[in-house]
Every structure is written in structure tokens, then in C-alpha cells.
Amino acid sequence: MTARxxxxxxxxxxIRLDAHDNVAIVVNDFGLPANTQxxxxxxxxxxxxxxxKVALADIALGEPIRRYNEVIGTAAQPILAGEWVDxxxxxxxxxxxxxxxxxxxxxxxxxxxxxxxxxxxxxxxDGSVGxxxxxxxxxxxxxxxxxxxFALKRIKAELLPKYPNVDDVIALxxxxxxxxxxxxxxxxxxxxxxxNLAKNPNFGGEVMVVGLGxxxxxxxxxxxxxxxxxxxxxxxxxxxxxxxIVEAIxxxxxxxxxxxDRRRREICPASDLVVGMQCGGSDAFSGVTAxxxxxxxxxxxxxxxxxxxxxxVTEVRDAIHLLTRRAINEDVGRALxxxxxxxxxYLAKGDADRSANTTPGNKKGGLANIxxxxxxxxxxxxxxxxxxxxxxxxxxRKKGMTFAATPASDFICGTLQLASGMTLQVFTTxxxxxxxxxxxxxxxxxxxxxxxRRWKDLIDFDAGRIATGEATIEQTGWDLFxxxxxxxxxxxxxxxxxxxxxxxxxLFNPGPVT
Numbered sequence: 031m032t033a034r035x036x037x038x039x040x041x042x043x044x045i046r047l048d049a050h051d052n053v054a055i056v057v058n059d060f061g062l063p064a065n066t067q068x069x070x071x072x073x074x075x076x077x078x079x080x081x082x083k084v085a086l087a088d089i090a091l092g093e094p095i096r097r098y099n100e101v102i103g104t105a106a107q108p109i110l111a112g113e114w115v116d117x118x119x120x121x122x123x124x125x126x127x128x129x130x131x132x133x134x135x136x137x138x139x140x141x142x143x144x145x146x147x148x149x150x151x152x153x154x155x156d157g158s159v160g161x162x163x164x165x166x167x168x169x170x171x172x173x174x175x176x177x178x179x180f181a182l183k184r185i186k187a188e189l190l191p192k193y194p195n196v197d198d199v200i201a202l203x204x205x206x207x208x209x210x211x212x213x214x215x216x217x218x219x220x221x222x223x224x225x226n227l228a229k230n231p232n233f234g235g236e237v238m239v240v241g242l243g244x245x246x247x248x249x250x251x252x253x254x255x256x257x258x259x260x261x262x263x264x265x266x267x268x269x270x271x272x273x274x275i276v277e278a279i280x281x282x283x284x285x286x287x288x289x290x291d292r293r294r295r296e297i298c299p300a301s302d303l304v305v306g307m308q309c310g311g312s313d314a315f316s317g318v319t320a321x322x323x324x325x326x327x328x329x330x331x332x333x334x335x336x337x338x339x340x341x342x343v344t345e346v347r348d349a350i351h352l353l354t355r356r357a358i359n360e361d362v363g364r365a366l367x368x369x370x371x372x373x374x375x376y377l378a379k380g381d382a383d384r385s386a387n388t389t390p391g392n393k394k395g396g397l398a399n400i401x402x403x404x405x406x407x408x409x410x411x412x413x414x415x416x417x418x419x420x421x422x423x424x425x426x427r428k429k430g431m432t433f434a435a436t437p438a439s440d441f442i443c444g445t446l447q448l449a450s451g452m453t454l455q456v457f458t459t460x461x462x463x464x465x466x467x468x469x470x471x472x473x474x475x476x477x478x479x480x481x482x483r484r485w486k487d488l489i490d491f492d493a494g495r496i497a498t499g500e501a502t503i504e505q506t507g508w509d510l511f512x513x514x515x516x517x518x519x520x521x522x523x524x525x526x527x528x529x530x531x532x533x534x535x536x537l538f539n540p541g542p543v544t
Contacts, residue, residue, distance in 0.1 A: 040058075041069075042058060042062055042066050042067065042068050042069070043056075043057040043058060043068070044056050044057060044068060044072075044084060045057055045318055045497065046086065047097060047098050047099070047317075047318065048096075048097075048098060048099035049099075050096055050099045051086070051096045051097050051098070051099060052085065052086050052087050052089055052095065052096050053083040053084065053085055053086060053095055053096070053097055053115050054083065054084055054086055055081055055082065055083055055084075055314045055315070055318070055396055056078045056079070056080055056081065056082060056084060057080070057497050057498070058080060059080055059478075059480045060079075060080055061077060061078055061079040061080045061082070062074055062077070062078055063077050064076045064077055072084070072086065072111065072112055073112050074112050074114075075110060075112040075113045075114075076113060076114050077114070078114045079114075079394075079396070080396070080478075081313050081314035081315055081395050081396030081460070081478075082114060082115075082116065082314065082396040083095075083097070083114070083115040083116075083314070083396065083398070084112065084113070084114060084115065085109045085110065085111050085112065085113050085115050086111060087111050088108070088109065088110055088111050089105045089108070089109040089115075090105065090108055091105055091106075091107055091108050092104050092105060093105050095115065095120055097402060097405065098317065098405045098406075100349075100401075100405055101123055101401075102120065102123075102398065102399065102401045102402040102405065103120035103121050103122050103123055103398065103399060103401060103402075104120070104121045104123065105119060105120070105121075106118065106119050106120060106121045107119055115398075116398070117393055117398045117399070120398045120399060122385060122399045122400070122401060123401060125347055125348050125350075125384065126348065126350055126351040128350070128367045128370055128371055128374075131350065131351055131354045131363070131367060132351070132354060132355050133354050133355075133357060133360045133363030133364065134354075134355070134357045134358065134359050134360050134362070134363050135355045136355040136356060137355075137356060137357070137358055137359075137415050138356065138413055138414060138415050141329070141333050141414075142333065143333055143334070143335070144300070144330060144333040144334040144335075145334075147299070147300040147334045147515065148297050148298060148299055148300060148515070149161075149297075149298060149300060149302075149303065149515045149516075149518040149519045150295040150296065150297055150298070150518075150519040150520065150521075151295060151296070151298045151302060151303075151453075151518060151519070152231075152232075152234065152293045152294075152295060152296075153296055153298060153302075154231055154234060154235055155235060156235065158231035158302075158304075158451070159231055159298050159302035159303070159453070160230075160231040160232040160233070160234060160453055161231075161232060161303075161453045161454050161470065161471060161517070161518040161519075161520070162197045162198070162232040162453075162469070162470065162471065162520075163195060163196055163197045163232070163234060163290055163293050164196070164197050164198050164199070164200060164232050164233055164234075164290075164468075164469060165196060165198075165199045165200070165233070165234075165236060165283060165286055165287055165290055166199075166200050166201075166202050166227075166228065166230070166232075166233040166237075166469065167182070167199070167200070167201050167202065167238055167239075167240060167279075167283065168202045168224065168227070168228050168237065168238065168239045168240070168249075168252055169201065169202060169203050169204065169207070169239065169240050169241070170207050170239055170240070170241035170242070170245055170247050170248065170249040170251075170252055171206070171207030171208050171241060171242050171245035171246075171247060172203070172204060172205045172206065172207055172208075173207070173208065173242045173245065174240050174241060174242050174264055175201070175203040175204075177240070177264060177272075177275060177276070177279075178201045178203060178240050178279065179201060179203070180276060181240075181276045181279040181280060181283075182199060182200075182201050184276065184280060185199050185279075185280055185283050185284075186199055188280075189280065189283065189284050189287060190287070192287075193287045193288065193290070193291035194291070195290070195291045195292070195293060195294070196287055196290045196291050198468060199283065199287070200468045200469060200532075202224070202227055202228070202535060203534070203535065204220075204224065204535060204536075204537045205537065206220045206224070206247065206537050206539060207245045207246065207247040208242075208244075208245040208246050208247065209543060209544055210246065210539070210541065210542070210543050210544060211541055211542040211543070211544055212246040212247060214541045214542055215541075216539075216540045216541035216542075217539075217541045218423075219421075219422050219423055219538055219539065219540055219541065220423070220537045220538065220539045220541070221247065221251065222423040222424065222449070223422065223423035223445065223446060223449045223537055223538065224247075224252050224449075224537070225251075225252055225253075225254065226423060226424070226425050226449040226450065226451070227445070227448055227449045227535070228252060228253065229425070229451075230448055230449070230451060230452075230453070230469060230470075231304070231451060231453050232453050232469055232470055233469075234289070234290050234293055236286035236289055236290055237253055237256060237260055238260050238261070238262070238282050238283065238286060239252055239253060239260055239261045239262070240261075240262050240264070240279055241261055241262070241263050241264070242263065242264050242265055243263040243264060243265030243266065244265060249261040249263070259282075260282075262275070262278045262279050262282055295519070295520060299334075299335065300331065300334035300335065300336055300515065301334060301335025301336055301429065302336070303331065303334075303336040303337070303453065303454065303514070303518060304336070304337045304338075304339075304426055304450075304451045304452050304453045304454075305328070305331055305336060305337070305338045305339070305452065305453075305454050305455070305456065305514065306338075306339050306340075306341070306434075306444075306447035306448075306450070306452035306454070306455040306456070306470075307324055307328065307338065307339065307340045307341075307410050307411070307455070307456050307457075307458075308340075308341065308342065308440065308443055308444065308447070308455060308456075308457050308458075309321070309342065309345065309407050309410070309457070309458050309459070310440045310457055310458075310459050310463045310465055311389075311391055311392075311395075311459040311460060311461035311462055311463045312392055312395065312397060312403055312406065312407065312458070312459070312460050312461070312477075313391075313392065313394075313395025313396055313397060313460025313461055313477055313478070314395055314396030314397055314402075314406070314460070315395075315396075315460050315477035315478050315494070315497060316397075316403075316406045316407070316458055316460050316477050317405060317406020317407070317409050318406070318477070318496065318497060319477045319478070319493040319494055319495075319496040319497050319506075320410075320458035320459075320460070320475045320476065320477040320493040321406055321407065321409040321410040321458055321477075322409050322410075322496070322503045322507075323475070323493045323496065323503055323506040323507045323510055324410040324412075324456055324458055324475060324493075324507070324510060325409050325410045325411060325412035325413070325507070326412065326503055326504060326506070326507025326508075326510075326511075327412075327456070327507045327508075327510040327511040327514065328340075328410065328411065328412040328414070328431065329412040329413055329414050329507075330507065330508070330511045331511065331514070332412070332414040332429075332430050332431055335429055336429065337426050337428065337429050337430065337432065337451070338414075338430070338431050338432065339420070339426060339431075339432045339433070339434040339447060339450060339452065340408075340410055340411045340431070340432075340433060340434070341433070341434045341435065341436040341443050341446070341447060342407065342436060342437070342438040342443055343369060343370065343373040343435055343436065343437065343438070344373065344377075344384045344386075344387040344400065344404075344437070344438045345387065345400070345403060345404050345407040345408075345438050346370075346404055346407060346408050346433070347370055347373070347374075347384050347400075347404060348384065348400055348401040348404040348405070349401075349404040349405050349407070349408045350366060350367075350370050352408060353366055353408060353411070353416060353433070354366050354367065356413075356414075356415055356416050357415070357416050358415040358416060358417045358430075362416055362417065362418060362419055365418075365419035366416070366419055366433060368419075369419060369421065369433070369435040372435075373435070376540060384400050385399065385400050387400045387403070387438055388400050388403055391461040392461075394461070395460050395461050410458065411431060411433075412431065414430060414431040415430065415431065416431050416432070416433055417429075417430035417431060417432060418430070418432045418433075419432070419433045419434075419435065420432060420433070420434040420435060420450055421435055422434075422435055422436055422446050422538050423446055423449045423450070423538070424449075424450060425449070425450055425451050426450050426451045426452075434446065434447060434450050436538070437538055439536065440457075440463070440465050440533070441465075441533050441534065441535070441536035442536045442537070442538045444465075444467050444472075444533065444535075444536075445535045445536050445537060445538070446538060448467065448469050448470060448535070452470060453470055453518070454470055454471050454472075454473070454514065454517060454518050455467065455470055455471070455472045455473070456472075456473045456475060456510070456514065457472050457473065457474050457475065458474075458475045458476075458477060458493070459474060459475070459476060459477065459481075459489075460476070460477035460478060460481070461481075462476070462481050462485055462488070462489075464488060464526070464531050465526070465531075465533055466524075466526025466527065466531045466532045466533060467526075467532060467533065468532035471517050471518075471523075471524045471526075471527055472524055472526050473490045473491060473510075473513060473514065473517055473524055474488065474489050474490050474491070474524070474525065474526070475489070475490065475491045475492075475493050475510065476489045476491070476492050476493060476494060477493060477494060477497075478494040478497065479492055479494030479495060479497070479498060480494070481494070482494060487525055487528075487529075488525050488526075488529075489525070490513070490517075490524050490525055491509075491510055491513055493506055493510075
């Protein structure tokens with residue numbers, strides 16, 4: 031730590047994001063005690079934990095509480111300057127009315143292209159480019175998951191060492207395929223998710239499916255238009271016992287490993303990247319450090335011609351009025367509204383609303399409600415025009431910034447972004463999470479230096495330097511942009527891949543289960 035940073039670690043400090051804000055967040059590690067005086071003269075009336083809000087002026091009952099120059103709620107009781115503005119003191123406002131939003135009214139002007147930036151990726155026959163070289167084995171039904179996992183252990187032990195240019199073999203297992211209303215309209219979500227997962231560029235086009243034989247989701251439906259023998263059915267009468275089934279899976283896998291082993295990295299323009307962005311274990315610093323830095327890096331990627339996607343409907347719903355204005359045209363703006371309205375209805379049917387999103391960890395990290403969380407979440411989308419909107423499980427169609435509608439669940443969002451074609455993900459966290467994906471590298475970015483220091487072998491990038499004043503958002507964004515290119519090239523391995531920490535894929539199934 032530099033001398034400047036050491037001094038700042040002990041000097042009382044808060045961050046006020048806008049001159050109109052009447053609250054600020056405490057920067058100092060572990061918070062500040064009562065009677066602490068800031069350089070401006072403000073004195074704390076009680077202990078305020080790190081990341082939590084302090085009133086900068088007296089706030090009367092019912093008056094708006096502003097952060098990001100947006101109303102995050104109203105005062106549930108009179109609040110005095112210097113008091114801790116905790117969750118209990120804030121009444122949450124209603125969400126923006128979807129039928130009154132501005133569409134495409136503040137479309138950002140085009141910026142100069144960033145030429146000459148490249149990475150080393152695996153180019154596929156369809157023109158897409160992967161950041162990994164992975165054999166993925168799809169499944170048509172959950173019934174076969176145990177058998178495939180058994181076979182997978184043998185494939186990794188006996189076959190994978192013979193093909194050193196293949197990074198990994200993974201199973202695309204899930205809990206779908208039977209016991210569901212397969213023809214219901216909403217069944218399209220999990221089905222197209224599974225179809226598009228198999229097409230992820232990191233898998234090199236070498237598809238295969240393990241099925242049972244009696245399931246509703248027949249294997250051929252997962253591979254529309256594919257010719258050839260790509261399926262092992264466990265109930266095939268030609269198999270004499272479990273061992274024969276496993277041997278068939280291994281033989282099919284080895285044929286594909288041999289093809290993938292011939293792939294080599296080549297220099298590709300940054301425009302071939304498909305980058306997903308996600309938050310997890312967010313805190314009040316998410317919208318101050320990590321997400322602004324990622325937003326800056328996302329703008330650089332867009333200028334370089336890449337495809338970038340952000341997601342999590344409930345974490346943009348309360349800030350949707352800031353996004354519809356950035357839609358490149360009214361059709362894209364209406365598509366954003368469509369996805370918000372669908373999710374409002376989906377939650378209402380479950381007797382819930384978007385307030386159910388915030389977790390105990392979010393609140394402990396200083397986020398009072400989903401409104402405040404949303405305002406910090408959307409910052410990672412940068413300032414580029416929003417060029418497209420994807421429904422859950424659809425493949426990315428355009429270069430530039432896309433909103434890919436997903437639930438906020440880390441695991442479901444990651445699965446859906448993989449189906450959309452994501453080949454690398456950047457994941458910001460304030461509280462910390464060991465989240466990772468076997469199919470694509472996940473760069474974990476901490477919002478606070480204290481977390482990066484404590485989780486030195488889990489966090490890949492520290493954005494907390496912004497809060498301490500050691501680096502600007504611009505400097506940090508450029509550093510993150512360069513790290514993305516290095517990770518995509520295989521030159522830098524993320525910690526999740528180093529330790530082999532990978533979460534299971536989780537389908538989003540809003541349809542009926544029979």
C-alpha cells in the first residue's frame with residue numbers, strides 16, 4: 031500500500047456521488063465511530079459501518095433521500111445530519127411506470143472506434159471465436175446425469191490426458207426434460223437455452239447428447255438441423271449393461287476430443303469477443319468502484335466492436351427509466367419495457383415483487399433496498415447505446431451493448447448468458463463469492479480493497495483503488511479491459527479456473543411442471 035493510501039485508510043472519508051445527494055457512504059474499512067469528524071466539518075452522531083449511508087443534512091419525515099441524484103426512498107422518520115441512514119429509516123418508492131418512459135431520447139453519440147486490439151482465441155467454422163477449447167456433453171433429461179458424471183470421471187482420467195490441447199470436458203446437466211409440460215408456451219425458455227448452450231463458441235461445434243430414451247425432450251430437439259450420429263440413448267437395446275453404456279459415451283467423446291485437439295489459438299480482433307457482465311454479493315461500493323470501472327471497460331469493448339451483454343431484470347427494473355432513454359431506437363426501448371412487464375407479471379403470480387431481490391448480505395454491505403441496488407447495478411452497462419434486447423436464452427444478434435433478460439440469480443444468469451453466446455464473463459462483488467463457470471472464464475472484480483486483500487486467491491481484480499483515490503475510474507477501466515484480453519487469450523488464468531471452482535448450470539423454467 032502506498033503512503034498516500036495508508037494515510038487515507040485512517041483519515042475519515044465519505045463518497046458523495048452527486049452534488050444533489052443528501053446522503054453519502056462511509057469509505058473507511060470497518061466503518062467509523064460516533065463523534066468522528068470529516069474534513070468538511072460533518073460529525074457522526076452514531077457508528078456508521080463501511081459502505082453505509084450518512085445524512086449530509088437534516089432530512090424531514092417524508093422527504094426524498096437521494097443517491098446518484100436519484101430518489102432511493104423517502105425518510106420514514108426525521109433524520110439529522112451525521113446520523114446513520116439505515117434500511118429502517120427509508121421507505122421504498124414505487125417503481126417507474128412502464129407506460130410513461132422516454133424511449134430513445136438520449137441516445138449516446140457514436141465514439142471513435144478502437145482499432146488494433148486483439149486476443150488469441152479459437153476460431154470456429156461458423157466464424158465465432160471461443161476463449162476456451164472445451165468438449166461439452168449435453169443431456170436431454172436429468173435422469174442421465176448420474177451416468178454421465180460417472181463417465182465424465184473416466185473421460186477426464188483416461189482420455190483427456192491424450193489430448194493436451196483440449197482444456198476440459200464438461201457435462202451440461204440440468205433438471206429438465208421430463209415431468210414437465212413440454213408443449214406449454216413457456217417451455218420455449220428452457221428448451222432454447224439448452225439448444226443454444228450446445229452452440230457456445232467455447233465448445234468448438236463438437237456436439238453430442240446423452241439421453242435416456244423415454245423423455246419428453248427428445249435429444250434430436252436439442253440439435254435442430256444437425257446431421258450425423260450425435261446421441262447415446264441409455265435405453266438402446268443394443269447396450270448390454272451399464273458398462274456398455276459408459277463405453278459408448280466414452281467412444282463418442284473421444285472422437286470429438288480428437289477433433290478439438292487440433293484447434294489452435296490464433297490472433298483475432300477484439301470485435302470477436304462476446305462478454306457477459308454480472309453482479310453478485312453486491313454492496314454500496316458496487317456502484318462506486320467495480321461497476322463504473324466495468325462500465326468504462328464495456329464502453330471500450332463496444333468501441334472495439336465486441337458484443338457485450340448485461341442482465342438481471344430485477345436489478346435494472348427500478349432504473350429502467352435511465353436505460354430506455356439510451357435505447358438506440360424506440361423498438362429497442364419497447365423491448366426493454368416488454369421484458370420488465372413480463373417479469374413484473376411473473377413475480378406477481380408468485381405473490382412477490384422486485385423487493386424480494388435484496389439479500390441480507392446486500393443490506394449488510396450498505397444497500398438499503400432494490401432501488402439503490404439497481405442504480406448501482408446498471409452502471410456496469412457503461413454509456414454506450416443499447417442496441418438489442420434478448421429474451422431469456424436467445425443468442426446474441428448484434429455487436430455493441432445488449433440487454434439479455436435474465437433473473438438476478440447468479441447461477442441462472444450465468445447459464446442464460448452462456449446460452450446467449452458469452453465466451454467470457456466479468457463478475458463484480460462486494461461481499462465476495464466463489465462463483466465460477468466451467469464453460470467460460472469468470473473474472474471476479476472486488477468493489478473494496480479490503481476484500482481483494484483478504485481473498486487474494488479468489489479475487490482477480492481490485493476496483494477498490496477507486497474509493498481510496500489510488501486510481502481513477504478511467505485508469506481502472508483500462509486495466510480491466512487489458513485483463514479481459516489477457517484472460518480471453520489464455521495468458522492469464524482466473525482464480526476460479528485455477529482452483530476448479532465451478533457452479534452447476536441452472537435452467538430458468540417459468541413453465542409448468544406436471
